[in-house]
Every structure is written in C-alpha cells, then in structure tokens.
Amino acid sequence: MTTPTHGVGRKALVATLALTGLGGCDFDTKLAPRVELDIVVDASGIVEHDNDLGYHIELTRCRVALADIELTTDGEMHASLGQRALDGIHDFFVPSAYAHPGHAAGGEIVGELPGRFVFDWREDGRVLGLATMLVANYSGANFGLSRAEATDGLDPDDPIIGHTFDIAGTATLDGVTVTFEVVLDQDEGRQIIGVPLDLTVDEDTEEAIGLSLAIVDPVESDTVFDGVDFHALDDDADGHVVLVPETEAYNRVRRQLQAHDHYLTQVR
Amino acid sequence: METNTRNGAALAALLGSLALLSAGCDGEPSGEGRLAVTIYGESYIEDRIPAADTVDGWEITFDRFLVAVDGIAADGVALTGPFVFDLRPDSAGAGHPIGTIDVEAGVVEILDYEVGPAAADASGNASAEDVAAMASAGYSIWVAGRAVRQDMTVAFEWGFATKTSYVACETQQDVAADGEATSQITIHADHLFYDDLDSSDPNVAIDLVAAADADGDGTVTEAELRAVDITGETRYQVGSRDVSDLWSFIEVQTTTVGHIDGEGHCDVAP
Numbered sequence: 001m002t003t004p005t006h007g008v009g010r011k012a013l014v015a016t017l018a019l020t021g022l023g024g025c026d027f028d029t030k031l032a033p034r035v036e037l038d039i040v041v042d043a044s045g046i047v048e049h050d051n052d053l054g055y056h057i058e059l060t061r062c063r064v065a066l067a068d069i070e071l072t073t074d075g076e077m078h079a080s081l082g083q084r085a086l087d088g089i090h091d092f093f094v095p096s097a098y099a100h101p102g103h104a105a106g107g108e109i110v111g112e113l114p115g116r117f118v119f120d121w122r123e124d125g126r127v128l129g130l131a132t133m134l135v136a137n138y139s140g141a142n143f144g145l146s147r148a149e150a151t152d153g154l155d156p157d158d159p160i161i162g163h164t165f166d167i168a169g170t171a172t173l174d175g176v177t178v179t180f181e182v183v184l185d186q187d188e189g190r191q192i193i194g195v196p197l198d199l200t201v202d203e204d205t206e207e208a209i210g211l212s213l214a215i216v217d218p219v220e221s222d223t224v225f226d227g228v229d230f231h232a233l234d235d236d237a238d239g240h241v242v243l244v245p246e247t248e249a250y251n252r253v254r255r256q257l258q259a260h261d262h263y264l265t266q267v268r
Numbered sequence: 269m270e271t272n273t274r275n276g277a278a279l280a281a282l283l284g285s286l287a288l289l290s291a292g293c294d295g296e297p298s299g300e301g302r303l304a305v306t307i308y309g310e311s312y313i314e315d316r317i318p319a320a321d322t323v324d325g326w327e328i329t330f331d332r333f334l335v336a337v338d339g340i341a342a343d344g345v346a347l348t349g350p351f352v353f354d355l356r357p358d359s360a361g362a363g364h365p366i367g368t369i370d371v372e373a374g375v376v377e378i379l380d381y382e383v384g385p386a387a388a389d390a391s392g393n394a395s396a397e398d399v400a401a402m403a404s405a406g407y408s409i410w411v412a413g414r415a416v417r418q419d420m421t422v423a424f425e426w427g428f429a430t431k432t433s434y435v436a437c438e439t440q441q442d443v444a445a446d447g448e449a450t451s452q453i454t455i456h457a458d459h460l461f462y463d464d465l466d467s468s469d470p471n472v473a474i475d476l477v478a479a480a481d482a483d484g485d486g487t488v489t490e491a492e493l494r495a496v497d498i499t500g501e502t503r504y505q506v507g508s509r510d511v512s513d514l515w516s517f518i519e520v521q522t523t524t525v526g527h528i529d530g531e532g533h534c535d536v537a538p
Contacts, residue, residue: 187467187505194508227499248500253497260508 022041028183033135033203039069039113042210042266049216051171061181062121062213063160065148069211070097071111071133071197072140073203107194109142110134111201118152118160121213129211133201141195141265143212145186145258165257171230171241178230182243186253192258197265210266217261224256292405294468299373299445307453308363309333310530317458317472319417326474328461330413332356334394334402335455336377339433342369342376342451344354351392352399355455373445377438381453383526384431385410391418402427409522415474420500425489428522433537437528454527460494462521463503465511473503478513490515 049056060207111133148160150188160166168181178182199209216223233241245252256262312321317328338350347367355364386402394402400409405427412425441449460475464470480492493515498504506519511517528534 187464189468190466190507192508246502251500251502255505258505258507 004153035133035201035203036130037201037205038208039128039131040208040268041119041121041123041126041128042212042264042268043122044210044266045214045216045262045264046122046210047215048107049223051223051228053173053229054172055171055221055225057169057171057215057225059122059167059215061168063118063166063167064121064213065116065118065125065146065152065160067116067144067146067165069117069128069131070109070142071113071138071209072194073109073110073136074107074139087136107140109139110136116146116149116152118148118154123199126210127208135202136200138197138199138201140193141197141209141263142191143195143211144194144249145190145192147185147188148222161267167253168260171225171228173231176231178234178239178241180230180233180241182224182250182253184243184250185245185259186254186258190258192260192263194260195265197267199265199267207267210268212264212266213257214262214264218264219261222256222261224253224262226256227252240242300370301373301443301445302448303371303376303443304368304448304450305342305347305366305379305453306335306363307335307351307353307355307366307455308359308361309455309457312353312457314358314456317461320512321458322461323463323471323473324417324475326415326417326476326478328413328415328457330356330411330457332410332412332455333455334386334407334410335383335399336390336402336408337366337381337383337388337392337453338387338452339380339384340366340369341380342371342439343378345369346370349389350387352386352394352402352456353392353402354394355400355457357393362378363454366392366453368448371443373443373447376441376449376451377528378435378442379437379439379451379453379528380435381437381526382431382433382437384433385429388446394463395488400402405429408432409525411457417474417478420478421486422474422481424477425487426490426518428519429465430519430522430527432523434528434534435537437526437534438532439528441529452529454530454532456525456527458461459521459525460518462524464505465509465517465520466505466507471503476501476504476514477518493518 046059046062050056111131113129113131115129117128145164147162147164150156150161154161163183164186165184170177171177230241233249287526295459313330313333317336319325319327333355334352336352340347340349347369351366355363384405385408388403390399394434406429407427408430409428414421414423439451441451443449456474461472461474463473477488480496481488494513498514498517499512511520527532
C-alpha cells in the first residue's frame, strides 16, 4: 500500500520555506522555480535470472517498506535558481558526511517526496506521489529503508508489518524447483544513498521518475540471491524454503538489498 | 531639552557604531590570540577499552597508537606540519600538544586536519624509529595491542595507509585578544572495532576479530583478517561499499576515527 505522509517534519518545513524563497536571509519573496513530478514504481528490474550458483529464480512477491525519497544534484543548477535558495536548502537538507558511522554522503538535495511507502516492486507504474523538485540537473536519489506499520494502511495480519522486505519466489536447479520466502529487516534508519538519476528538470518537465529494484546489478551482474543454495536450505525436502534471520543466506540477501548498486531510476 | 536628548541619543548611537566597527562587524573583539592544538586518544588509548564497553566482554589495551597528522588549519590559518604522534603515553587527560596558531581574536569555528601516510621529516612525540618505519611503510595509523577475555589473549599489530581529510571540524573555541584557547584533535580508537559501517549505534565487538586467528598463534594479522568473509555475518554491514572482508572493513573504520574536542564532528572531504 502507498500511504500519505503522516506529518511534515523539520526538513520538509525548511524545504517549503526555501522552495518559496522565504529561506533566504534577504527575505526574497520571489518563488524559486520548481515543478512537481510523479515518482512511480518501475518493475523493469524484477526479472527472471540465474544466481551465481546456477539457480533460476523468479519472484512472485517483492514488497518493501521505504520512506522519504530525496532527489539530488551534483551541484549543477540552472541559472534561474538563485544561489541563495540553494544555500538555504543545503544548510538544512544535506546531511554532512560526518566522520562517524551512520552519517550519509551524497549530492545536494533539491527535491523530495516525503512520506512512507509500502508497495510491491512488480507493480509497474504505481504512483507513489508527487515529488517537489527545484529546477536543476539531477544526478541521484536517496531513500530510507523502513519497517512497515499497520498505519501504513495494511491489514493487521499482513506479514510485512514490522519488517522491511517481504519476498517470495521460486528457485530451480537441475529441474528441481523449490518455492522460497523471506521476510527481511533492515536496521531502522538504513539509507540507500546515491541511486543514479540523470534528469534535467526545468519548468516544462513532465516526465515521471521510476524507482526500481535491480535484482541483477546491471554493472557487476551480481544478484540479490547470490550465494543462496536453496536446495541445501530445504532440510525437510518439502520443496519450500524460508530464509530466517541470523543465517548466512538471510544475511547475504539483506546485505545485497542495502547496496545502492541494486537500485535504479528510470525517467519515463 | 528635547533637541539635546535627541542629539545625545544620536551621539550615543554613533559612538556605539564606532565601537562596533572597531570591534568588527559581528561584535567580536579585535586583535590576535593563539589557538593551541592538541591531539588526544582519550582513556581508550592511554588506558584501555574496558570489557564493559565491548559487546562481547573483551578488554582492549594498546601498546602503541601512532597517528600521522598534517594539514592542520584553524579558520584557514595553517599550522606547519607534518606530525606523527603516539597517543599511548599518558597525557593526564590533556592530550599531546601539537603547536599553536596565531588567529584573530574571536570564535575559531573551524579546524581542518588530515590523517594520511607519514612523512619522514615529521615532528611530534613519536620516536625517530617509529616515524621512519611509518614513512617507509606508508602508514597513517599504526596500532599494536591486545584483546583479553578471561584466559584468552589475542594480540594485534596493524598498519593502515588510509588518507582522510577531516574538514569543517566544529571546534567553536573563543580566543580572547592576547589570550589562548585550545582545540583538541580527538582520536576514537573504539571505531576500529565497530561492527557496522553505517549504523549510528554500532557495537564495539572483538569476537570476529579474535576468531580470525586462523593459525592459533595468538596474533591476528592483516592476512588473517583479509581471509574472513563478512558477507554472511549478521553484523558487519557495509551499506553500498564494496567491502567483503574483515581487514577492508576495519580499514574503512580508520577513516572515521577523527573528531574534534571530544565528541565534536568533522566532515570528511571526498
């Protein structure tokens, strides 16, 4: 389910001020150029594939809970956007790459779609919401991996509640197919930083931005399920495998899903 | 009377303005002072990382903790380096003096510094032999010590060649005219044993490091740490970094040890 923003935090408030030109020290009331573009689910990354052990894998479910999508620039802005407006956003929006684990790096955040979102990566075209974006050359996207909540509009017994991913599928090797499922958690606050985005936004831009999970890394060809030996995990030979926490297979999948290599954007 | 009052108010305003001008636009005092810069490894290096501070009950002591520092500047005014300091000797909580920088009186807001491969001509409190060894090996950080839990002891001696520029460290030291304040470069040794590269609340953990002692000789080496595949570990998560072995994981952690004035943060320049 896609759910609306529950509240407007400090970031969003400052963004609103900055985007309306009120964040500058000189109280410039001129509106900074901006547009609103759809952020949609892009299913192109959910493909049948083979992992490194030769299993042919097909996903039948691939749900996620994520939050607060940010769109970033590497600094190249259109001249029509005053530097003051950028500075106003930058000061409050850009998390410093503090010399401490847990702090983010990346470009300057000049667009955002705040809120919480629970959806299936296979639901191509599903609209997550309208992102507010300054006129700029965009080079990246960030988002947080979250834990689904009942207040996200889910049924009380939905298995993803309290978790980040809910994935199921089939894995076939040597003609033997097993079904599998994994309900997977990422640490609260875990961020995916630096998903590539190549989009020049001006006041006439109307494209949508698709957000996809690339089960197969398009650059290095590694897969989310590399290292998972599904047959070996089927202890009771019932043809069904559940990846459980604190196991190597679960940890491998979790690690892959927190790497930005496996996330893409598509302008569409 | 009214006129006199008005004139008096105007004069007062004028005098006030002149005073502000002489003091600087932001009201800071004019003149110069001195910013002393020190480097400190806290009790974690000078004494120990107590077992209570690790998640798995190991106590860590260091025999040496050498750091090569250069590029020190306060609000853009440089302190000529390079330096190598051994942070292990007891400094009675004061840290080791590096030098002083003449600065304009007022608040020094920013300190920059770099931890990078040692230069052979570095000054500091490290022995000439240690400086030469670090420069020859290209080390920026060279640590040796041991982890102890009950009757188990695991020794380590690791050299790292990472180069990290800590910038915009938020020191906020108020330097009076003709006065002196101190900014402290603080090195957090516990980061070397953190078990997550991104979490804001990692554990200080030794078990996996200790288990890396494949030959059982009581010393964990770089080669043994490189042989530990962390991709199946529940902890030791790396985010988007291309890090899959324990040595590389600790190597990344060496780029996070630098802080300012205790717990103050710095940016890390790309």
